[in-house]
Amino acid sequence: MSPSWQYPIFGPEIACPHCRQMIPALTLTDTYLCPRHGAFESNPDTGELVHLQSGRRWRQWQQHWYRQHTHPDGIRFEIHEALDQLYSQGYRATKVTIAQRYQELMTGYLEKANRPGEEGCRYRLYGLPVVFSPDPEAEPSWEVVNFCLDKEPGTPVRYPYLRLFD
Numbered sequence: 001m002s003p004s005w006q007y008p009i010f011g012p013e014i015a016c017p018h019c020r021q022m023i024p025a026l027t028l029t030d031t032y033l034c035p036r037h038g039a040f041e042s043n044p045d046t047g048e049l050v051h052l053q054s055g056r057r058w059r060q061w062q063q064h065w066y067r068q069h070t071h072p073d074g075i076r077f078e079i080h081e082a083l084d085q086l087y088s089q090g091y092r093a094t095k096v097t098i099a100q101r102y103q104e105l106m107t108g109y110l111e112k113a114n115r116p117g118e119e120g121c122r123y124r125l126y127g128l129p130v131v132f133s134p135d136p137e138a139e140p141s142w143e144v145v146n147f148c149l150d151k152e153p154g155t156p157v158r159y160p161y162l163r164l165f166d
Contacts, residue, residue, distance in 0.1 A: 008032065008042040010049070010060070016040075017049065017058045017065035061144040069146065072109040075102055076125070079147055083126060086151055093128055095121075095150040099142050100133045 008030045016023045016034040023034040032040045032049070039052045048068065049058045058065040069075045075098070083093055098106060110123035110130055121129040136143040 009044045009047070010042055014040075014049075015063075015065070017051075017067065059144040061141055066144050066146055069102065069105070072102075072106050075106065075146055076109065079125065079149075082147075082149055086149060087155065090153060090155075091151040092154045093149045093151050095129045095131065096125055097131050097133055097148045097150070099146050100135060101142075102146070103132045 006027050007025045010032070011025070013022050013024050014032055015021070016032075016037055017040070018037045019034065021034065021036070023032050023040075025032050030042045030044065031052075032042070034040065037051065037053075041050050041052055042048070043050060047059055049060070049065065050056070051058075057068040059068055060066070067074065067078065069078070079096060079098075086093055107123070110125050113121050113124045113129060121131055123130040133139070133142040133145075133148075
């Protein structure tokens, strides 16, 4: 029997999607166990990793875990965290590209873009232009990746991107 058959599809250990700590696979199961976050089960049919306690799902692209969202607040929160991280690194975002698979989920939660000079951009999020990704058949990464931020050096015009009073 090959040793690879003893482990889940992602191998003998993975980085926990929550804390990035290396966690071991449980031999002869499809499960990984994080001492801080509990059990994660891999699904060989879908290529997903599922947190058993919460039901949250992740997929992997180039050794990085991407949470697969089912609610718009999840992806909006993730984008806001990425904007904060850019700001702390001395960058500002100029545009958000969101995976096409979230278009129906997100459209009702985005601001309508009505500023001149934003051709091809119908929506805004946190004051930034939003576009949706190309078809995943053309660019397979968009099957897994949730969003991408275009950035440039500098501080945002309005930090923290949330406009509470306009």
